[in-house]
Amino acid sequence: MIISTKVRMEISGLHHIVILAVITSCDMSATCPSGCFCDEGQEDHLMRVTCEGKDSIPQMKNVQSINMSANSLSVIHGKSVEKTSTLKLLDLSFNNINMIEIDALGSDVVPNLLMLNLSHNHLTSVPKNMTSSLQYVRLSSNDIEIVHLSDLSHLINVIHVYLEHNKLREIIPVGQEDENSGDCLEKLEILSFRNNFIEKIDKTIWKCVNGVTYLSFANNRIQTLKQDAFKGLRGLRYLDLTGNRIKTIHPKTFKHLWDLKFLSLSGNYIEDIPDELPMTEWFDISYNRITEVPEKKKASLYPQEVFLFGQNPLNCGCEMLWLKELFDTREYQLKFLDVEADKFIPTCSTPNHLHGDTWDVLANEAFGCNEPLSGAANEDEDDNLLWRLKDISVRVTEIGDTYLKVEWDSVNIGVPTKEKHVIVFNIHKFGRKKHRTSVSVHPQVGRYVLKALSPATGYIICVTVVSEKLHEPRIAYSSDNCLEIVTRETTVTEVFWMWEMLLNPTFYLSVITLSVLVLYFNVW
Structure with a gap:
């Protein structure tokens, strides 16, 4: 932990x-x-x-x-x-x-x-x-x-x-x-x-x-978490429930803990991912009894910036491939985290021929899924780059090294009430929730470029639609519609290097020096 x-x-x-x-x-x-x-x-x-x-x-x-x-x-x-x-x-x-x-x-x-x-x-x-x-x-x-x-x-x-x-x-x-x-x-x-x-x-x-x-209740004998177990603790940021006997968790136990940054449920008897989790910076559910995670749990698990899922008796079947793919997109985090690899990297328990194999070396084909239809594959891929809101869907059209292009259909949100709205993008680097930046855009624009990003960096981007009447619409924040997107690495081409070389005075000095040396040795 x-x-x-x-x-x-x-x-x-x-x-x-x-x-x-x-x-x-x-x-x-x-x-x-x-x-x-x-x-x-x-x-x-x-x-x-x-x-x-x-x-x-x-x-x-x-x-x-x-x-x-x-x-x-x-x-x-x-x-x-x-x-x-x-x-x-x-x-x-x-x-x-x-x-x-x-x-x-x-x-x-x-x-x-x-x-x-x-x-x-x-x-x-x-x-x-x-x-x-x-x-x-x-x-x-x-x-x-x-x-x-x-x-x-x-x-x-x-x-x-x-x-x-x-x-x-x-x-x-x-x-x-x-x-x-x-x-x-x-x-x-x-x-x-x-x-x-x-x-x-x-x-x-x-x-x-x-x-x-x-708040810490680590290493006690708690078995059940009721809906109102932490009622009133809205400012709670750190909750440690490690090493108990928790098996039953009400679906709304953690829902109202909006400021929660650290949640540890490690070392319990939990068999399923809790529902309606707030977006945390650190979620530890390692060393439990989880065997399968249905894809419908994606909404609870995906917003977590770091989730530790290792040391569960996982059944590595086709229904778990979606989680394996999510793990693959986050494996880079292990280089930056001070955490045991066993807690971070999941391991297969069943089927027998995969027993003991870790997800960091296991190919997706090992999960035994048949080739999906092309339409289904594209739909899954689109879902990873799509925010589905009530009145509008925002999609990522291009991921660059320092930018992100997004588009949506130009619509008149709130036409019946004649109330104008704005689309708000809340952006922060993974693990840097405090340093969130916001951008508000009118829906009629239809597209926007999120700039000034860092190359090869994981970002949490949340999208929401709010009324333009808000005094500061940019401060509107919701963790209900969030995606994690990793920017591309900056690629340096030979043309770029040549251009940089020609603009560098040292290059010309080196050429002059070399010419003098060649002339000197030719004379002798």
């Missing part, structure tokens, strides 16, 4: 910030606590403090950060941390903490705490009344079995919450009876439940966390 660079940097950065030796700021009279190592700074007297072999937190004034990782702490009571408004980071990871008293880490004690690391302890529940100033909370690798989101809903500034590697079986949403039901985690971006025992996802979970952009 590949994760986007931004998300990887955020997670890695937080991890290292929390586990590194910690900087503490003390006044002139501050001394290094017994059993701790401190490196004094200069003007503002910053100190790097690392404590070992402690069963309690040393009392320190004016501290910015405290690192008590890998000690012998077991209980955090009300007076464990001295009241201070300067503390920003508290690392209590890798201890034996099994209890934290209510308000021990509350706003009255540490009103400006930003980062709290309680990972690798023995907590059985989320600490109550943690200070609302927290932005990063790590509760991974504990013994938590049930999470009451009401224990987190007051953390109105929190950005990242990690509950990975626990014993979670149930997530209880915020209810009307909760005192803090009016609060919501509006700033929460990353929420991770990786490596737990969760069996179902309930839509009510997202009542107060609907702004999440990164």
Whole structure:
């Protein structure tokens, strides 16, 4: 599974910030606590403090950060941390903490705490009344079995919450009876439940966390995804469901996730491609139980800019040839992707004579299809270069190295209502959905040339028809009618090289030099 660079940097950065030796700021009279190592700074007297072999937190004034990782702490009571408004980071990871008293880490004690690391302890529940100033909370690798989101809903500034590697079986949403039901985690971006025992996802979970952009349920025990499993998470960009037991997916489970860029369903029990998928930049359905993909699934699979389909028990019969041909057009992507070849390249399981053969070396004839009628062949070829819209069909007439010619029949769209429309082309390179450009053209023109493209490059081109009354018709975007088209490589002819040579002053200098040398040797 590949994760986007931004998300990887955020997670890695937080991890290292929390586990590194910690900087503490003390006044002139501050001394290094017994059993701790401190490196004094200069003007503002910053100190790097690392404590070992402690069963309690040393009392320190004016501290910015405290690192008590890998000690012998077991209980955090009300007076464990001295009241201070300067503390920003508290690392209590890798201890034996099994209890934290209510308000021990509350706003009255540490009103400006930003980062709290309680990972690798023995907590059985989320600490109550943690200070609302927290932005990063790590509760991974504990013994938590049930999470009451009401224990987190007051953390109105929190950005990242990690509950990975626990014993979670149930997530209880915020209810009307909760005192803090009016609060919501509006700033929460990353929420991770990786490596737990969760069996179902309930839509009510997202009542107060609907702004999440990164969500992971990887390596749990989820079996079914209902229609409203992710209802309300319209801004979700990264969804990881790797390594569950998913077999049943409602056709509209992912339909409303318009901003989704990464979707991993790898390592489940899925037997068919989900319906009505949004157009993602990365779709991973490798290591499942898919044997055949009917061509009617093309509308769901084709818009995906990268799809990983390897390690499924595929039956390489004639009905799968369309997918093999689609794979052939995208095989070039493997050169640019950081992904295992086994996940990218499909392998035949049946029939027996093709067992173990990979699609990158398998000829189309091996799929056993009879020669198609010429008309059917042309129709399939046209479909790969044709956008079929409700009122108009747009076709590609020529693919160049830096341009694309398209045509359509000149029609009067919207004549009954006398409303004028425009055709909008949305274009972006594969994997570059953010850098989308748009062009709007009047239908009466009948043809257009999309220019300034890069040679030998895959493009996703989506076409839609919108009303001219829109303030900015170019911003109209729909992923319903999209094709992937690879531009041709630039070919350089001998005439081109000759012309370039004649225009190059170096050519004439070389000719003069050679003539002088020839004359010199002839004289001698």
